[in-house]
Amino acid sequence: MKIAIAGAGEVGYHLIESLYRDYPQIAVIDTDHETLQKLEKSFGIKVYHGNIIDSPLLAKNGLADFDLFLAITNSDETNMISCRMAKDAGVNTTICRIRQIELEGTKRETTLEALGIDIVINPVILTARELARFVEYPNVVEQIDFFEKAVELRGYKVRDYCSYLNRTCDELFNELNKNSVWLSFILRNERSIVPTKETEIFEGDHIYFLTPRTKIDWLRANLGYTSDKQTKKRIMINGGGHVGYQLAKKLEKTQFFVKVIELNKERAFRIAEQLENSMVLNFDGTDKNALLAEGIEDTDIFLSLTEKEELNITACALAGKLGAKTTMALLKQPELVRIIEQSAPIDKALSPRIITARYLSRYIKGSGLGSYYSINNLEIIEVVVDTTTACYNKEIKNLECPEDVRVAMVERGGEVFLAHSATKLKKDDRIILVLHNWEKEYATKMFNLKEMGS
């Protein structure tokens, strides 16, 4: 598959980093010469210097043999126009990053079609969604749907009060199997481990389960995280910008008590008009006395989501010191995320750019497949079995799967169950595979993995 990317900013860089091995035919257009050189050197991809609109790629037939065009420059307008031009230049699919303008769900389908935009990626919405999930379920680190929402991939953070702490997987498998929950992998120190019977669970691990939707409550209780479902949390959001506003809008529909702090008076009035149940406050989020007056010590989660990352770090550090139970900061520079999370007294740091890049990467890698999830070198893939598939009509024990490829779950006629060694794969079965990507070749052969455009 050939991919053209307009804009080599942070999102572009991270996206290319995660894609270049699987998709060597990437072309990047940007105005910044140095960045392009760096990209060319590190990843060996094709680069085009110059204005995107002016670029020869967007001339007639310039993209004729390309499958995907990503417009991810910093300008919404450039992105929108370049998508139109890319469509005219012959590309199949366009993805457009739009930050400031809310196009989703506003009955603009015909406009988007006219603009040649197939998919809109809004970093603000993506970030707000991720933040909202964290606020609602602080111990959930991931949530991906499989089998049309019948099954969910759920990642949990292991806390000191988690009932799985320091237990070996051997003890857990039995009970999990009974409830059709599959412990798919463990993320420890940025490495993903496919658990065996001896694997022990430590604090700080992220454990990922594939669980039928009906078993989510059971799993939460089994982990000892029942209190996560607490509905009356006090949330304070510093910064009523795009992300802050979207988050408040999402959260005020729940039973949370939401306060939004916005320094700009005009903006504060604007969001106060649009928000229904949130309280909008007009002061500086790093003003200690004002924070105390608003009851920072009783706040469950303090999020600083302004445009300025240094301000976010300061505000979170201050809020944490004044007694906010959990603090989260929004950062611009992706490299800062891990440093801040590890060294500063801030519980979670997020970068919209990373979120966007990860989303796009998953979208591209997963296109052509049912549902898809990848982290590090681990992939979770939904596949449909038909008569031409190599695994058709075979029992799983006869597939000679390598250690790092597992068939996790099967959906047959609306029923979901865990795969056993004796399960025979039939036509129209849908299965979830968990595999390390060095075994991709085997998996492609055995399960007939399709890729977009290939």
Next chain:
Amino acid sequence: MQFFSILKIIGFIILVVGLGQLIPIGVSMANGQTDLHSLIVSFSIAVIVGLSLLVLPKSNRQFKNKDGFALVGFGWLLAGFFGALPYYISGAIPSFTDAYFESVSGFTTTGSSILTNIEGLSPELLLWRSLTQWFGGMGIIVLTLAIIPYLKIGGMSIFQAEVPGPSAEKLTPRIQDTAKVLWFIYFIFTVVLTILLHVTGFSWLDAVNHSFTTMSTGGFSTNNGSLGGFNNPAAEWLITFFMTIAGINFALHYRYLFRKAGIRSYFIDSECQFYLGMIALSIVTIFAVIAFSHEIHDMDTFRGVAFTVVSIVTTTGFGTADYELWPMYGQFLLLLLMIAGGSAGSTAGGVKTVRIMLILKYMYAEMQKLIHPNLVKTIKIQQVQVEPPLLASILSFVFIYLTVMIFSIMLVSFEVDDLLTAISSVIACLGNIGPGLGSVGPTENFAHLGDFTKWVLSLNMVMGRLEILTILLLFLPQTWKKG
């Protein structure tokens, strides 16, 4: 001031008042012809004056805001004058002050009466009395939904968007279109109520009279004992229901009847919610208090309470129960409801529910600001922000309303020596309710008050009807200066 243009339109209003007398004239000819002669005389006077004003030259100059105020103000005052002629000429009401009071009470849909023996009036005069209220109601609908928002009186312009019809920049086409469709709704409701009242056992004449005064939230009855005199529980429930309807914004009726909005549209409208909630809460608490203190809790009492509360809050003023026998709480609550009034855009008077609601919201926001000094709070209605200037004009309206009320009480107290009567008569007239408390209670009337008091109250009725400021402006010297 465009005196000619104003007089020309007032001439039209007078002509309508005159032509309206044709209806009682018809009834008179069909029945006993008691007051036929005097009705024809007053009809002729009104038609002649109206026509002679109509022939005034037409001016092409643009109508200014203050011309609008003068037109509306004098329109109502003069309609009261020509409407009083049948009573005066026939001798049914010998004092002109009384006749004017009765007529203004009609056109402003107040329902305060100076008649000690209503049943002594001839059927044609009784019909004329009810008809003045029905005409008044028509005038108010146009006034509150088309003219007042346009003139931006008392922050009523928030309802501009609610008004059906094209929102053209020009005043006239807008008023005409709005008026036509709303009058149609008003007419339909009146016809339906008349038929239903006849079914419950009212004679056609009584049915017509009462549906006229119910839909206009006026409250004139043809019986000395008001509606209670008929001893007809079915009719009381029926009128309770229709009074409630008449106190709801007519724009909502329009959406329900013509825009297929569904019955839910009433319950999601925040003013309507508040209005219905206020009625329900008042009925329940008053009934509970009566049940506890008097140990009466039968269906008749409940019906009396429900009827009275609705009658007061919609500023109709029909009476079935003598609420002066209620515990003080009930009487005082009624006094507050008199000030509150019905929904904006209905035929009800008073301060209007939406303003009360906004003020409560404003008070809540002010208190919250004390707890959260940096709070940014916008006052919203139906999820839409009420702009601060609009909010300010609503607040000042309520303030002006209360000020006028207090000063009127002071004026009335020249002749009235009982505080309760002084206060409640002003509240009842300013809010266009009808009966008050004390010696102007539901079983008494306004006949015993002095002439000066009656003139003050007549002016109060017109002021209350025209959102106060319209009349107050006429006392402002600038209104009469050029430029």
